[in-house]
Amino acid sequence: MSNAPSVLVIGGGSTGCGIVRDLAMRGLDVTLVEKGNLTHGTTGRMHGLLHSGGRYAVSDQSSARECIAENRVLRRIATHCVEMTGGLFVQRPEDTDEYFERKLEGCRECGIPAEVLSAEEAREIEPHLAADIERAIRVPDGAVDPFRLCVANAADAVDHGARVETHAEVTDVLVEDGEVVGVEVEHAAGEGPFVHGEAGEREEIYADHVINATGAWAGQIGEMAGVDVAVRPSKGVMTIMNVRQVDTVINRCKPKGDADIVVPHETTCILGTTDVEVDDPEDYPEEGWEVDLMIDTLSELVPMLSEARTIRSFWGVRPLYEPPEVGSDDPTDITRDFFLLDHDDRDDLPGLTSIVGGKLTTYRLMAERIADHVCDRLGVDAECRTAEEPLPGSEDFSVLRDWMDEFGLRSPVGRRSAERLGSRIDEVIGEWDGPNPTVCECEAVTRAEIHDAIDGAGSELNAVRLRTRASMGNCQGAFCCHRMANELVPEYDEAVARDALDDLYQERWTGERHALWGQQLSQAMLKHLLHATTMNRDADPAASDEPVDFGAFDAGPGTVSTADDGRESGVTTDDAVADGGTSGGSDADS
Numbered sequence: 001m002s003n004a005p006s007v008l009v010i011g012g013g014s015t016g017c018g019i020v021r022d023l024a025m026r027g028l029d030v031t032l033v034e035k036g037n038l039t040h041g042t043t044g045r046m047h048g049l050l051h052s053g054g055r056y057a058v059s060d061q062s063s064a065r066e067c068i069a070e071n072r073v074l075r076r077i078a079t080h081c082v083e084m085t086g087g088l089f090v091q092r093p094e095d096t097d098e099y100f101e102r103k104l105e106g107c108r109e110c111g112i113p114a115e116v117l118s119a120e121e122a123r124e125i126e127p128h129l130a131a132d133i134e135r136a137i138r139v140p141d142g143a144v145d146p147f148r149l150c151v152a153n154a155a156d157a158v159d160h161g162a163r164v165e166t167h168a169e170v171t172d173v174l175v176e177d178g179e180v181v182g183v184e185v186e187h188a189a190g191e192g193p194f195v196h197g198e199a200g201e202r203e204e205i206y207a208d209h210v211i212n213a214t215g216a217w218a219g220q221i222g223e224m225a226g227v228d229v230a231v232r233p234s235k236g237v238m239t240i241m242n243v244r245q246v247d248t249v250i251n252r253c254k255p256k257g258d259a260d261i262v263v264p265h266e267t268t269c270i271l272g273t274t275d276v277e278v279d280d281p282e283d284y285p286e287e288g289w290e291v292d293l294m295i296d297t298l299s300e301l302v303p304m305l306s307e308a309r310t311i312r313s314f315w316g317v318r319p320l321y322e323p324p325e326v327g328s329d330d331p332t333d334i335t336r337d338f339f340l341l342d343h344d345d346r347d348d349l350p351g352l353t354s355i356v357g358g359k360l361t362t363y364r365l366m367a368e369r370i371a372d373h374v375c376d377r378l379g380v381d382a383e384c385r386t387a388e389e390p391l392p393g394s395e396d397f398s399v400l401r402d403w404m405d406e407f408g409l410r411s412p413v414g415r416r417s418a419e420r421l422g423s424r425i426d427e428v429i430g431e432w433d434g435p436n437p438t439v440c441e442c443e444a445v446t447r448a449e450i451h452d453a454i455d456g457a458g459s460e461l462n463a464v465r466l467r468t469r470a471s472m473g474n475c476q477g478a479f480c481c482h483r484m485a486n487e488l489v490p491e492y493d494e495a496v497a498r499d500a501l502d503d504l505y506q507e508r509w510t511g512e513r514h515a516l517w518g519q520q521l522s523q524a525m526l527k528h529l530l531h532a533t534t535m536n537r538d539a540d541p542a543a544s545d546e547p548v549d550f551g552a553f554d555a556g557p558g559t560v561s562t563a564d565d566g567r568e569s570g571v572t573t574d575d576a577v578a579d580g581g582t583s584g585g586s587d588a589d590s
């Protein structure tokens with residue numbers, strides 16, 4: 001047991017993961033609790049843009065300056081989570097020269113490298129830009145993988161002695177004598193080293209200080225503590241295209257508006273977004289018009305998007321915060337800045353601080369600010385080191401390339417593994433003993449990586465997916481979900497593997513249903529047939545206590561089958577075959 005002051009962080013998004021790493025590196029005794037898995041909230045449902053700050057260079061220059069500073073830091077400490085694609089702010093004929101000049105000027109005022117390109121120069125970089133675009137400003141935007149980033153922060157925190165607890169929901173904030181002293185959590189079922197309690201079990205965790213880093217949910221935690229934290233959750237849609245139609249982040253050079261950005265991300269492009277205020281961060285309409293708007297409007301910048309295949313859409317909720325005195329009606333007017341709410345000063349409630357607003361790009365800075373604040377409150381004198389110390393796996397990439405050559409891993413598969421694993425590639429691929437086939441072709445993920453993720457995340461295949469990207473590519477898991485489940489055996493028993501497979505399929509299905517037209521409908525149908533018919537996962541005989549009526553399979557169409565006990569099942573064999581012979585005329589295939 002350490003004598004260091006203890007801090008409890010609520011929320012396992014980018015902000016919470018950044019905070020737990022920062023405090024653990026300063027030597028504090030830190031625990032993080034997250035109700036789902038890491039990235040369960042907004043962090044797992046965002047665009048993946050590593051802002052250069054260009055986006056805010058006119059409207060919010062302090063955010064723009066923070067973005068370019070943190071952009072440089074993340075390129076240094078998180079190379080394996082960042083792809084420096086570069087970005088273009090593209091002017092169409094209907095966009096004004098005046099705004100273009102203000103954007104350029106704003107970038108220069110904020111220290112963001114910005115270069116004007118003619119239409120021809122822009123098309124040399126991005127051949128699929130619309131023929132009528134007039135010119136562009138080039139900025140250092142990039143793409144960032146939020147999943148890898150959070151896992152790397154949490155892993156480093158654990159290495160520095162932190163406790164990370166996923167599937168642990170805060171159900172109450174404990175207040176004694178007018179001071180916050182800890183929280184009550186309810187544990188949920190889940191596998192892996194970061195799940196410690198039994199499902200339904202409650203635990204009180206005491207700490208010297210509690211940090212509310214729950215983003216769009218911060219108001220709910222505030223309510224439990226009896227203080228008002230007025231977050232204004234605002235939803236935005238993102239639509240994923242089947243391939244990288246562009247290799248550079250494409251922004252529309254006009255004032256704020258819906259559907260104005262395309263972010264190349266791994267093997268795909270992500271179109272976005274909308275900005276609509278919602279009451280509940282977990283329950284809001286996901287509307288078809290939002291998806292249509294993305295494709296229609298962004299095709300004006302990149303025409304081939306109108307013909308391309310979309311593979312899924314998903315929504316996220318911005319944790320926007322507006323200081324009480326401001327009161328804007330339009331969510332797009334609310335600042336993207338972050339705010340530290342010291343509930344002692346603000347509400348006369350010591351022991352609790354909230355951090356709200358901000359962006360993923362500035363997560364580390366947010367963590368540094370709140371860690372400084374908490375250390376100050378607890379009388380700890382320790383410097384922040386997160387801007388200098390690389391995250392696990394992030395050292396110099398050229399070293400990796402040499403290592404790849406040494407081991408003959410020059411294929412695209414090897415390169416993708418090296419990009420994902422960074423400096424951990426030696427440990428993960430180099431030390432893998434045995435055949436290393438590709439488990440997920442779309443994302444080029446090999447068995448060694450899947451096992452590394454299982455070692456870290458346990459049998460929860462959704463967590464394995466987030467760590468490796470397996471099942472996140474073009475086929476959306478049609479051809480690899482069952483292979484991933486197969487890798488769980490024999491370490492986990494068959495029932496666990498089957499449940500994990502079903503959970504993964506269900507998760508992949510959410511989001512795909514918004515893209516079901518044309519070729520994507522065929523792809524989804526193929527996946528359904530593989531899952532439901534070939535693998536019997538809609539009514540798995542092995543999972544049922546009922547005897548399987550094998551006779552039903554062979555009697556031929558249109559006949560009535562007879563069960564083993566001589567009773568007529570009253571179901572035609574067509575139906576029986578459709579549900580795997582386990583049910584008597586149910587709608588198992590619906």
Ligand SMILES: Cc1cc2nc3c(=O)[nH]c(=O)nc-3n(C[C@H](O)[C@H](O)[C@H](O)COP(=O)(O)OP(=O)(O)OC[C@H]3O[C@@H](n4cnc5c(N)ncnc54)[C@H](O)[C@@H]3O)c2cc1C
Pocket residue numbers: 010011012013014015016033034035036038039040041042043044045046047048049050051168169170171213214215216217234235236237238272273315316317318319357358359360361362
């Ligand atoms: C549509 C959209 C696009 C965006 N695009 C970008 C972008 O391209 N670049 C960028 O930099 N930023 C972007 N952002 C902003 C960025 O995603 C967020 O600012 C950031 O992810 C917020 O992280 P967070 O950790 O503060 O919140 P979250 O990621 O939401 O984390 C909060 C966590 O708290 C947990 N939690 C809630 N209640 C409890 C409880 N009772 N007990 C335990 N845990 C609890 C939640 O499960 C959640 O995981 C975008 C946001 C949206 C909505």
